[in-house]
Amino acid sequence: MSETFTKAMARNIFYGGAVFFFLLFIALTFDTVQSLPKRDHRENITDSVVRGKHIWETRDCVGCHTILGEGAYFAPELGNVYKRRGGEFIKAWIKSQPTGAPGRRQMPQFNLTDQQLDDLVSFLKWTSEINTSNWPPNIEG
Amino acid sequence: MLYKSQAVAKPYFIAAIGLFVGQILFGLIMGYQYVVGDFLFPAIPFNVARMVHTNLLIVWTLFAFMGAGYYLIPEEAETELFSPKLAIIMFWIFLVAGALTIVGYLAVPYATLAQMTGNDILATMGREFLEQPLPTKVGIVIVALAFLFNISLTVLKGRKTSISLVLLLGLWGLAIFFLFSFYNPSNLVLDKYFWWWTVHLWVEGVWELILGAMLAFVLIKITGVDREVIEKWLYVIIAMTLITGIIGTGHHYFWIGAPEYWQWFGSVFSALEPIPFFMMTVFAFNMVNRRRREHPNKAATLWALGTGVMSFLGAGVWGFMHTLAPVNFYTHGTQITAAHGHMAFFGAYAMVNLTMISYAMPMLRGRSANSRSAQTLEMWSFWLMTVSMVFITLFLTAAGILQIWLQRMGSNPMSFMDTQDQVMLFYWLREIAGLVFFVGLVLYIWSFFCKKGEAHFAA
Numbered sequence: 001m002s003e004t005f006t007k008a009m010a011r012n013i014f015y016g017g018a019v020f021f022f023l024l025f026i027a028l029t030f031d032t033v034q035s036l037p038k039r040d041h042r043e044n045i046t047d048s049v050v051r052g053k054h055i056w057e058t059r060d061c062v063g064c065h066t067i068l069g070e071g072a073y074f075a076p077e078l079g080n081v082y083k084r085r086g087g088e089f090i091k092a093w094i095k096s097q098p099t100g101a102p103g104r105r106q107m108p109q110f111n112l113t114d115q116q117l118d119d120l121v122s123f124l125k126w127t128s129e130i131n132t133s134n135w136p137p138n139i140e141g
Numbered sequence: 142m143l144y145k146s147q148a149v150a151k152p153y154f155i156a157a158i159g160l161f162v163g164q165i166l167f168g169l170i171m172g173y174q175y176v177v178g179d180f181l182f183p184a185i186p187f188n189v190a191r192m193v194h195t196n197l198l199i200v201w202t203l204f205a206f207m208g209a210g211y212y213l214i215p216e217e218a219e220t221e222l223f224s225p226k227l228a229i230i231m232f233w234i235f236l237v238a239g240a241l242t243i244v245g246y247l248a249v250p251y252a253t254l255a256q257m258t259g260n261d262i263l264a265t266m267g268r269e270f271l272e273q274p275l276p277t278k279v280g281i282v283i284v285a286l287a288f289l290f291n292i293s294l295t296v297l298k299g300r301k302t303s304i305s306l307v308l309l310l311g312l313w314g315l316a317i318f319f320l321f322s323f324y325n326p327s328n329l330v331l332d333k334y335f336w337w338w339t340v341h342l343w344v345e346g347v348w349e350l351i352l353g354a355m356l357a358f359v360l361i362k363i364t365g366v367d368r369e370v371i372e373k374w375l376y377v378i379i380a381m382t383l384i385t386g387i388i389g390t391g392h393h394y395f396w397i398g399a400p401e402y403w404q405w406f407g408s409v410f411s412a413l414e415p416i417p418f419f420m421m422t423v424f425a426f427n428m429v430n431r432r433r434r435e436h437p438n439k440a441a442t443l444w445a446l447g448t449g450v451m452s453f454l455g456a457g458v459w460g461f462m463h464t465l466a467p468v469n470f471y472t473h474g475t476q477i478t479a480a481h482g483h484m485a486f487f488g489a490y491a492m493v494n495l496t497m498i499s500y501a502m503p504m505l506r507g508r509s510a511n512s513r514s515a516q517t518l519e520m521w522s523f524w525l526m527t528v529s530m531v532f533i534t535l536f537l538t539a540a541g542i543l544q545i546w547l548q549r550m551g552s553n554p555m556s557f558m559d560t561q562d563q564v565m566l567f568y569w570l571r572e573i574a575g576l577v578f579f580v581g582l583v584l585y586i587w588s589f590f591c592k593k594g595e596a597h598f599a600a
Contacts, residue, residue, distance in 0.1 A: 010377045013376070013377070014376045014379055014380035018387070021384055021388055024387075024388060025387045025388055032400055032403075033334075035400050036328075036330060036398065036400075039330070039398050039399075039400070040328055040330040042328055045327060056267065057264065057266055057268065057325075058252045058260065058264075059267070060192065061267075062188075062268065063269075064188045066474040068398070069474030070474065071269055072188065072269075073474065074174070074191075077474060077557065098182065101179075102179065103178055103179060104178040105178030105179070105558075106182040107186075108186050127329055130329070132396045132397065132398055133396060133401055135396035135470060136396075136549070138549060140548050140549070140557060
């Protein structure tokens with residue numbers, strides 16, 4: 001780099017750029033948080049949804065599945081699984097695991113109670129109603 | 142080694158390498174589970190293996206960052222470390238906490254672990270990469286703060302160079318943004334939005350400052366190029382990192398429920414994120430070409446150049462490939478993400494750690510460079526690991542393209558599991574490439590014990 005462009009100038013661009021864009025990020029975040037209620041339908045977050053998310057987390061579901069495309073890529077997307085399969089199928093599926101089919105990917109048996117299964121389904125139902133700008137591209141996730 | 146207290150870096154580097162080996166072993170287990178689904182089930186289900194794989198990556202990187210800090214800061218500040226004793230105490234706390242966490246993952250069901258460790262008091266577990274139990278998270282904060290306290294005071298009492306300043310900024314940022322891991326609202330959209338404040342602002346933000354400072358330090362040492370020149374480059378690179386990377390966080394906000402303007406902000410700014418990585422490559426080659434001395438440690442030079450190239454390919458090129466919103470609409474959450482993740486993490490963070498270790502370890506063992514034979518082994522390990530990582534990435538990319546085509550495009554989309562069966566060939570190839578990577582890693586370890594030839598002792 002040329003001699004006229006000094007280290008002090010580079011340093012100033014770094015500090016100026018970092019501060020400016022971090023402040024812009026905070027401003028955008030503020031706007032996002034303001035406008036989220038219209039997109040996440042938080043009025044529908046019942047106690048059951050809250051408990052369901054807790055089940056989701058404490059069984060580390062995200063270690064195999066994706067939810068809204070984030071997580072592991074070993075098992076199907078579950079952000080829209082409520083729309084793909086429906087609540088009854090989801091509960092029956094979880095209860096029947098593992099399949100034990102030789103050589104096939106296996107899902108653990110979590111021994112969830114009926115209440116816990118209902119909560120998990122509530123969480124997945126609420127999640128499927130988030131406005132995700134039409135993602136995923138189709139029902140298969 | 143110019144200062145006695147730099148020696149505390151040694152256990153940190155050794156632990157880092159040990160955990161790196163663990164990370165790769167669990168990676169091989171997962172790679173095999175991709176093709177033989179019930180392998181090790183139910184002893185080690187995939188999600189447990191993945192938790193171990195990714196958490197070991199984070200922890201060994203933190204060990205290496207801290208080792209780098211303890212090695213580099215006294216030399217830059219031209220003074221002994223503020224408290225070597227604190228550094229050693231923190232080493233053992235972190236190692237024991239890390240080991241207990243991994244044992245916890247493997248020994249008890251995750252839900253039980255959550256219950257045992259107070260997740261009901263403050264629920265933070267079960268989110269990707271932040272699966273650690275509450276006490277581990279608190280432990281990370283304590284160790285990080287003690288470390289920052291230690292090196293900050295060292296810098297304050299000594300010479301203040303741009304390299305130490307940038308390193309300190311990066312490490313303080315690391316500690317501060319980790320605090321978002323304690324925020325877990327029951328609204329999944331908010332949860333995800335701020336989860337990225339830890340994950341993205343780490344790996345595409347403050348960690349790049351740490352990377353830049355480590356690379357700049359090693360380049361000064363091995364090339365002898367004027368500090369003014371190197372530090373100017375460093376500032377320009379990290380300026381571009383934060384100018385593009387902070388708003389670039391938006392590329393994670395396309396499909397998680399955030400407003401649609403993020404598709405513009407995220408696409409435009411993250412499309413510029415390759416720039417700092419490209420500059421890093423030019424920087425590394427430029428400095429080595431303009432070198433004013435022939436440092437006997439050729440292996441460290443190779444790692445430094447490799448970091449530039451591989452981070453540009455992995456983070457820059459493979460990141461750009463799926464960062465524009467219309468493309469990401471199809472690629473989001475597929476093997477494309479996995480492909481990018483592997484080469485970016487290896488190319489940027491694993492390799493800069495190995496660069497630092499390659500330069501500093503011989504010094505810590507009382508020599509300026511290892512013998513020719515040891516370096517030859519190390520360079521073989523460089524090529525085996527790097528080339529096999531390129532192939533892992535290519536195979537996962539092929540799997541990803543096929544997956545998108547079959548599952549997300551066309552009028553008759555396949556289900557997830559049917560699609561997985563169709564791309565099995567690429568998972569097999571990936572696993573084979575993974576085994577070659579492991580051979581490279583074994584050679585790497587072996588290079589530390591190579592007794593053949595004379596080590597270099599000149600300063």
